[in-house]
Amino acid sequence: MIAALIAGFARVLTGGSVRWVEDPSPGRQRVYFANHTSHADFVAIWAALPPEQRRRTRPVAAAEYWKRNALRRYLAKRVFRAVLIDRGNGGTTAGVDAAESASRRGREAIEQMVSVLREGESLIIFPEGTRGDGVETAPFKSGLYHLAVAAAEAELIPVRLENLNRVLPKGELIPVPVVARLTFGAPISLAAGETRDALLERARESVVTLRHTQGPPAR
Amino acid sequence: MSALSDPVYQQLLGGVFGALAFGTVVGQLLKRRARSDSARATVANMNQRIGAWWVMCAVFGVALLTGGLGSIALFALLSLLALRELITLIESSRADHRALVIAFFIVTPAQYVLVATQWYGLFAILIPVYVFLLIPAVLAIIGDTNDFLRRTAMIQWALMICVYAVSHAPALLLLDIPGYSGREALLLFFLALVVQLSDVLQYVWGKLLGRHPIAPRVSPNKTWEGFVGGAVCATLAGTALYWATPFSPVEAAAMSLTIVVVGFLGGLVMAAIKRDRGVKDYGALIPGHGGVLDRIDSLTFAAPVFFHLTRYFF
Numbered sequence: 194m195i196a197a198l199i200a201g202f203a204r205v206l207t208g209g210s211v212r213w214v215e216d217p218s219p220g221r222q223r224v225y226f227a228n229h230t231s232h233a234d235f236v237a238i239w240a241a242l243p244p245e246q247r248r249r250t251r252p253v254a255a256a257e258y259w260k261r262n263a264l265r266r267y268l269a270k271r272v273f274r275a276v277l278i279d280r281g282n283g284g285t286t287a288g289v290d291a292a293e294s295a296s297r298r299g300r301e302a303i304e305q306m307v308s309v310l311r312e313g314e315s316l317i318i319f320p321e322g323t324r325g326d327g328v329e330t331a332p333f334k335s336g337l338y339h340l341a342v343a344a345a346e347a348e349l350i351p352v353r354l355e356n357l358n359r360v361l362p363k364g365e366l367i368p369v370p371v372v373a374r375l376t377f378g379a380p381i382s383l384a385a386g387e388t389r390d391a392l393l394e395r396a397r398e399s400v401v402t403l404r405h406t407q408g409p410p411a412r
Numbered sequence: 413m414s415a416l417s418d419p420v421y422q423q424l425l426g427g428v429f430g431a432l433a434f435g436t437v438v439g440q441l442l443k444r445r446a447r448s449d450s451a452r453a454t455v456a457n458m459n460q461r462i463g464a465w466w467v468m469c470a471v472f473g474v475a476l477l478t479g480g481l482g483s484i485a486l487f488a489l490l491s492l493l494a495l496r497e498l499i500t501l502i503e504s505s506r507a508d509h510r511a512l513v514i515a516f517f518i519v520t521p522a523q524y525v526l527v528a529t530q531w532y533g534l535f536a537i538l539i540p541v542y543v544f545l546l547i548p549a550v551l552a553i554i555g556d557t558n559d560f561l562r563r564t565a566m567i568q569w570a571l572m573i574c575v576y577a578v579s580h581a582p583a584l585l586l587l588d589i590p591g592y593s594g595r596e597a598l599l600l601f602f603l604a605l606v607v608q609l610s611d612v613l614q615y616v617w618g619k620l621l622g623r624h625p626i627a628p629r630v631s632p633n634k635t636w637e638g639f640v641g642g643a644v645c646a647t648l649a650g651t652a653l654y655w656a657t658p659f660s661p662v663e664a665a666a667m668s669l670t671i672v673v674v675g676f677l678g679g680l681v682m683a684a685i686k687r688d689r690g691v692k693d694y695g696a697l698i699p700g701h702g703g704v705l706d707r708i709d710s711l712t713f714a715a716p717v718f719f720h721l722t723r724y725f726f
Contacts, residue, residue, distance in 0.1 A: 210696070326506075362506045369512045370492070372500040372695065 196272050200247065203233070203240035206360070206370050211241045213377045214403070222315050222347040224340055225250070225377075228330045228400050229319035230358035232258075233368060237360075238317050238352055239273065241375050251276050251309055252317040276309055276316065278302045303339045310344040320396065324363055330401050333393040341383040341392060348380035351396065353403035376403045420656050424601060425473050432469060435462050454619070460700030468698070468707070472604060476597050480585050481528065483600060487582045488524040493704040494712075495520065495574040497694040501685070502566045507556030511547050515571055519543050523579050530586045539576040544568055573682075573712050574705070580715040587719075589726050592658040599722065602650065602657050603671060607714050610646035610672040611679070617641030631683040634676075643672045658726050670721065671714045678713025682706075 223246075225238055235252035242250055256277035259269035269275040279298055306316060318340075320333035341349060355374040381399055383392055439459040446452040475486040495516065504512060519539065526535040548564040584599040618638025626634050650668025654661045682705065686694065695703025 356500065358506065359500075359504055359509075362509050365509050367513050367517070369499075369509060369516055370496045371504070371512075372496060 196247070197244070199236070199268075199272060200240040200244075203236050206368060210372055210374045211377070212375070215377075215379045222310065222313060222344070223250070223350050223380075224310070224315065224337070224344075224347050225317045225350050225352050226320050226333075226337055226396060226400065227317070227352035227354050229321045229324050230326070230354060231324065231361045231363070233357050233361040233373075234319065234324075234354055235273070235275075235317050237354065237357055237373055237375060241377075246315065249313070250315040250317060253278055253306060253319075255280050276305055278305065280322075299336070303336055303343070306336070306340055307343040310340065310347055315347070316340070320393070324358075326358070330397060333397045335389060335393065337396055338383075338389045338392050345383065349382060349396065350380050351378035351399040351403055352376065353378065353400055355404070378403045418595075420595070420598065421477065424598070424605075424653075424656060428469055428473070428605070432462065432466055435465070457700050464698050464700050476601060479597065480582075483585060483597065484524055484528050484582045487578055488520065490704055490708060491520055491524070491575045491578045492516065493697065494578065494694075494708060495570055497703045497705045498570045498574055498685075499567075501689050501691065501694065502570065504566070505556065505558065505563060507554050507558075508551065508563055508567065510554060511550045511567055514546070514550060515543075515567060515575075519571060520575050523575050524582075527579055527583050527586065532583075532586065535579070535583065539571055543571060547571075577712040577716050578708065580719040581711060583719055584722070587723055587726075589658050589722075592726075598656050599658075602653060602667075603715060603718050604711070605653070606646055606650040606668050606671045607675045607711050609649055610642050610675055611710055612642075613645045614638045614642030614676070617645075627680060630680055630687055634680065634683070639676060643669070643676070646672050663725075667718065667721065671718055674717045675710030675714040678710045681713070682709035 227234060227238060235254060239247055239250065239252055251274045254269065254273075254275045254277060256279045259265045259275060259277055269277060279302070306318070309316060318337065320337045321331040322334045323331070325331050337349070340347070353374075353376040355376075356371050357373045359369065359371045360373050361368040378399055381396060387395075436459075439455065439462050442455045443452075443459060446455045471486065475482040499512060499515075523535065523538060526538060547567050548560075551560065551564055581600060581603060584603065585596045587596055587599065589596070614634070615638065617640075618633060618635050621637040621641065622633070622635035624636045625632050626636055626639060647665055647668040650671070651661055651665040654664035657664055657667075659667055682694075686692065693702025694705035697703050698707055701707050
């Protein structure tokens, strides 16, 4: 109920300009991966999914943001059913310790996501790891590769988000109703013998090259 | 509301829906006769447009019948939708965000509250004076100086077109014309009908006879043949409606011609913006037509001119 309301509100607010390059094949499990420019990103993707898929799709989000107050905890847990990942930005340890604990947290995060996939649910992830400026797409972190290896049956679907950084830029509270564009691309998968870096770069390219098609300039 | 029982409204709305029914029948006949692929595509687009016209006329008719508040609310919504389309097309920078929050959520509602409360003095100067000064001040406080004047100008221009100009259509309701009180909504009907009829008839004449584009680099589809044919027919239609307005037949003809010519210029200007940004339409909200701004582009120019001419002379 609340989920449907929020999804409807998000679609109205962002103008819901959604394009699927390929019709979504029913029943397949997916990992949607997108460029990251705004806190509104996963809500927009989640709201754009057909309702029956939305119910089986969980966004991956930063615990430190979504655990900060009761409302966010409620939304993250009950409405979005977010998979909250501890990015651990508040650590005070330095050097080797920090690097070690970061890689340990990375492994834990992957395990969390893989176990969600094992339960048959889909994921929304942002492999850049952090929000960019909306122009450049940063190199992808390795999580996507690990998911591709651990859950080979899931389709990896690139999603290109445009204008969401204008709807709700970093550090702002009130969204502006600029029309946002979402483009869902054709699924990619790990090729035989493909290295980690090759897959990550190919995945990144697939997001970068997905631009919403504009009409021809003449009327 | 008594408007429903007013025979003038009944006749006007009956006429509009009769014309739509006629258009729908012609569209279906053309659909059977279309042979080539391009003809079929044109007819399909035309029928899609006619379908959307039914919805638009129904919405506008209901708004008119509710009297003032319904019309004001409808145009406030159109302003917001148009503003979102124009701002989306403009490359706004991240630093513009708070200025845009003000534009969408404070300036736009405020302008229509002024219409609703009939505060003409502030209605006429809020955006051209106060917002004109406020927007650059807000951008200066935010502090990003890149493209400062261009960003300021684009936000101000978007507000002038989508909010200030459009709000002059429902503002017709607050004109106080001797011997015409209680029927101001008919002026709004007159304006909307002449503007939209002119667009439709220019399109029809252009499709039938169009050869010589007026501004080929802006819009190859706007031809002299279409413009003259549409202008003459829409002016005649407007003149024929003089009995529903405070105008004499000659005055109604002059008003209609003004609306048509100014509206045409509006369509041309809004087409130039699209051409510059490399898009065909402002949006996809109205099937066959494009965005809200594609439908009300002529109105944005015609509304303030018609409002002030009427206010000055009547």
